[in-house]
Amino acid sequence: MSDLSHPPMNVADWSTVQPHVEALLAAPLDEAAVDGWLRQWNALAETLAEAEAQIYRDVTENTADAAAEQRFEHFVREIEPQVQVAEQALKQRLLAVEGYQPGEDTALLLRRFRNEAQLFRAENVPLESELALLSNQYNKIVGGMSVAWQGEELTLPQANSRLQEPDRAAREALWRKIMQRYLAARDAIDELYLKMLPLRRQSATNADFETYRALRWQQLARFDYTPDDAFTFHDAIEHEVVPLATQLYQKLADRLGIDGLRPWDTEADPYGEPLRPFSAATELEAGGQRIFDQVDPVLAGYFRAMQDGYLDLASRAHKAPGAYCNVFPVSAKPYIFMSAVGTHNDVTTLLHEGGHAFHYMESLRQPLLWNQNAPMEFCEVASMSMELLSAPYLAAEQGGFYSEAEARRAYADQLRKIVLFLPYMAVVDRFQHWVYTEAPAELTPADLDRTWAGLWDRYLPGIDYRDLQAEKESGWQRKGHIFEAPFYYIEYGLAQLGALQVWRNALADQTQAVADYRAALALGYTRSLPELFAAAGARFAFDRQTVGELMALVAEQLALLEA
Numbered sequence: 001m002s003d004l005s006h007p008p009m010n011v012a013d014w015s016t017v018q019p020h021v022e023a024l025l026a027a028p029l030d031e032a033a034v035d036g037w038l039r040q041w042n043a044l045a046e047t048l049a050e051a052e053a054q055i056y057r058d059v060t061e062n063t064a065d066a067a068a069e070q071r072f073e074h075f076v077r078e079i080e081p082q083v084q085v086a087e088q089a090l091k092q093r094l095l096a097v098e099g100y101q102p103g104e105d106t107a108l109l110l111r112r113f114r115n116e117a118q119l120f121r122a123e124n125v126p127l128e129s130e131l132a133l134l135s136n137q138y139n140k141i142v143g144g145m146s147v148a149w150q151g152e153e154l155t156l157p158q159a160n161s162r163l164q165e166p167d168r169a170a171r172e173a174l175w176r177k178i179m180q181r182y183l184a185a186r187d188a189i190d191e192l193y194l195k196m197l198p199l200r201r202q203s204a205t206n207a208d209f210e211t212y213r214a215l216r217w218q219q220l221a222r223f224d225y226t227p228d229d230a231f232t233f234h235d236a237i238e239h240e241v242v243p244l245a246t247q248l249y250q251k252l253a254d255r256l257g258i259d260g261l262r263p264w265d266t267e268a269d270p271y272g273e274p275l276r277p278f279s280a281a282t283e284l285e286a287g288g289q290r291i292f293d294q295v296d297p298v299l300a301g302y303f304r305a306m307q308d309g310y311l312d313l314a315s316r317a318h319k320a321p322g323a324y325c326n327v328f329p330v331s332a333k334p335y336i337f338m339s340a341v342g343t344h345n346d347v348t349t350l351l352h353e354g355g356h357a358f359h360y361m362e363s364l365r366q367p368l369l370w371n372q373n374a375p376m377e378f379c380e381v382a383s384m385s386m387e388l389l390s391a392p393y394l395a396a397e398q399g400g401f402y403s404e405a406e407a408r409r410a411y412a413d414q415l416r417k418i419v420l421f422l423p424y425m426a427v428v429d430r431f432q433h434w435v436y437t438e439a440p441a442e443l444t445p446a447d448l449d450r451t452w453a454g455l456w457d458r459y460l461p462g463i464d465y466r467d468l469q470a471e472k473e474s475g476w477q478r479k480g481h482i483f484e485a486p487f488y489y490i491e492y493g494l495a496q497l498g499a500l501q502v503w504r505n506a507l508a509d510q511t512q513a514v515a516d517y518r519a520a521l522a523l524g525y526t527r528s529l530p531e532l533f534a535a536a537g538a539r540f541a542f543d544r545q546t547v548g549e550l551m552a553l554v555a556e557q558l559a560l561l562e563a
Contacts, residue, residue: 011051012074014082020044021086024093031099038106041090042368046329048083049369051075053326053335059136060320060337061312063143069136076132081125091117105526109370112221112525119218124203134196138483139320141185141192146317147177156181157315157339163267164274164343168258175264179471182478186470189477190445197435197443200486212436216487221375224529224540230429230490236547237426237493242459244551245419249462260464263471266420271409275344277401281314284340288350290399291390296514302361303354306334313350315339322480323349325356325383329369334360344410347394347401348387348417355386363524371524376488378532380495381502382521385536387414388503389514412561415554418496423459425493428479430455432487449473494542500550501538507557513537 010016024044029037055075058068091113094100102110147159154162159178163171200212209215213227253261255270269275278284285307292300310333323338334357340346359382363372373379391414394400395407402410434451435443453473456465465472476482481489506513520536533540 009047011048011079012071014079017044017048017079017082018086021090024090029093029097031097031101034094034097034100038094038368042370045369050328050330052080053328056326057312057335057337060139060324062318063140063320064318072136073133076129076136080132081129084120084125084128085122088117088120105366105371106368108526108528109368111223112370115218115221119207119215121203121206123206127199127203127206131196131199134192134199135484137192138189138480141188142480143318143320145181145185147174147181149174149177153317155315155317155319155339155341156321158341160267161341161343161345163264164269166269166272166274168256168265168268171264171268172262183470183474186474186477190448193448193477193483194443194445196483200436213433213487216436220487224375225494225542227433229542230433233490233493233542233547234426234430236542236544237422238459240544240548240551241419241422242461244555245423245460246462248416248419261462262464263468266463275402275406275410276342277344277347278340279342281340284313284346284350285311287347287399287401288354291351291393292354294393294399295386295389296518299354299358299361299518302334302358306336306357310335312337313340313346315341323353325353325360327360327373329372332364344413347410348414351387351390352383355383358382358386359521362518362521365522366524366526371526374521374523374525374532375529376491377494377529378498378520380491381498381533381536381538382517384492384495384499385502385517388499389506389510389517391503392510408561412558415558415561418500419551419554422493422496425489427452427455427459428476428481429487429490429493431476432482432489436486448476452476494540497542497546497550498533498536498538498540500554501533502536504550504553505537 008016009020021044024037024041027033027037027040052075055068055072058065059072062068095110095114095117142156145156146153147156148154149159149162156178159174162174165171204210204212204215207215209218217227249261249266252268252270253259253265256265256268258265278287289300289303289307292303310328313336316339319339320337321339323336326335326337327333328335336350336353336357338346338349338353340350356379359379360373363374366372374382391411392398394410395402395404397404398407400407431452435448439447439451450473452475453469456472456475479489502513502517505516516535516537520532523532523535527535530540539546
């Protein structure tokens with residue numbers, strides 16, 4: 001089999017990659033040779049993944065970089081389709097080996113490979129390339145948005161951070177400016193999404209699925225729960241979370257001294273001035289390091305190693321929206337991308353993405369790339385649990401950013417945001433169920449807007465949107481997952497239930513909870529979703545009773561923090 005340096009490989013030139021694929025396909029392969037053959041394929045997969053991670057990093061760090069966009073488009077159009085075809089051939093080669101009995105650590109990998117091989121259709125490869133390019137167009141539209149405010153040109157993350165300010169009239173004026181900026185792009189975003197829908201529907205037809213949801217469920221390897229289970233979760237949220245969320249919104253309105261909560265009030269700080277934990281991204285980085293030092297010295301070491309070029313934390317113009325953690329498997333380094341502007345939300349984001357980074361580093365105990373990290377539902381347990389495991393160390397005396405009183409505020413804010421997020425998650429997820437299984441074939445922007453608005457009224461009744469119909473009904477356009485990662489959102493909700501259970505354990509024994517957390521991360525993708533939850537000290541469940549018990553605990557702890 002081939003050595004990746006002979007002949008030398010340039011990932012941007014498939015003709016230099018193909019010989020390595022052909023060597024793997026031509027190599028003798030029987031039961032005894034599988035493990036060595038997999039290691040060779042793994043080395044090739046790591047090289048390709050590292051190159052893709054760098055290309056995506058470049059295009060998101062500067063959406064105005066024409067050269068980076070050209071590299072991205074070349075990879076998506078010319079290289080990624082070849083990678084998919086090659087991977088399909090290699091999977092089929094492996095699955096055809098007679099007598100091979102996978103061990104415990106590779107049984108799930110073989111199941112995933114078999115599932116992916118069954119889903120592969122050559123005619124879907126160009127569709128997926130086109131969808132990736134359209135997703136990048138969404139990033140360009142939103143990443144290029146800014147608003148003029150009080151003599152400054154603010155990026156959207158910077159503008160949104162100002163919505164915590166105590167001056168209600170100023171908040172409303174800024175919120176309306178942000179909405180005007182989005183609404184100015186409304187037709188363009190509608191057009192973009194309506195280009196995506198037929199491509200996704202066609203990919204489902206090509207793969208012999210009745211709906212895109214059915215295809216996507218298999219693509220996401222959701223072996224442990226069904227679409228009906230998603231509706232069970234929505235039901236639990238509606239009955240066990242929405243009432244508590246509505247109470248929290250009313251409590252915020254009362255503290256602000258207003259009759260009802262308007263959309264420009266939802267981020268307002270009920271204590272007056274918002275928390276200002278840092279002024280420069282370097283301070284955020286240093287504070288994050290101190291907090292991780294308190295959580296666990298090994299995890300802290302992982303973060304320290306990332307400070308050599310694997311953190312991009314500051315907000316700036318032409319930076320793609322959102323935050324993410326990616327991995328560079330050849331370098332064996334995770335990378336965190338975000339747009340910090342000096343708020344507590346930025347602290348939470350860094351802790352969250354830090355959890356993803358730690359997950360990757362712990363899972364490096366698994367030698368195969370495909371067995372690192374985990375199902376996405378558990379990847380988000382890793383990140384969300386880290387937010388809560390870090391909460392005891394938010395005070396400066398514990399290594400964090402705040403006075404004791406401010407730390408209690410920040411901790412309470414974290415718990416409130418969990419409650420308030422879950423109904424929104426249900427809206428995003430249920431909206432997509434409708435789009436891909438119930439919506440008419442000739443879907444219009446008006447249909448999308450009407451459905452989103454109806455779900456919003458059902459799950460978020462505590463926010464008053466009177467006279468703001470356009471802003472409410474176009475809210476789906478402001479959720480990038482709907483464009484870039486369809487159906488990838490319920491993971492956050494399911495994971496939040498897991499993280500709350502890890503936190504519940506930590507309230508009794510922080511040291512043991514962290515140890516269980518790390519042990520679960522180290523399993524990587526070698527165990528099922530229920531088994532990974534169990535290893536972390538949690539149960540994979542999302543019924544009314546489970547959700548209700550966790551909401552009761554959150555309400556109890558909020559009362560203590562706010563006393």
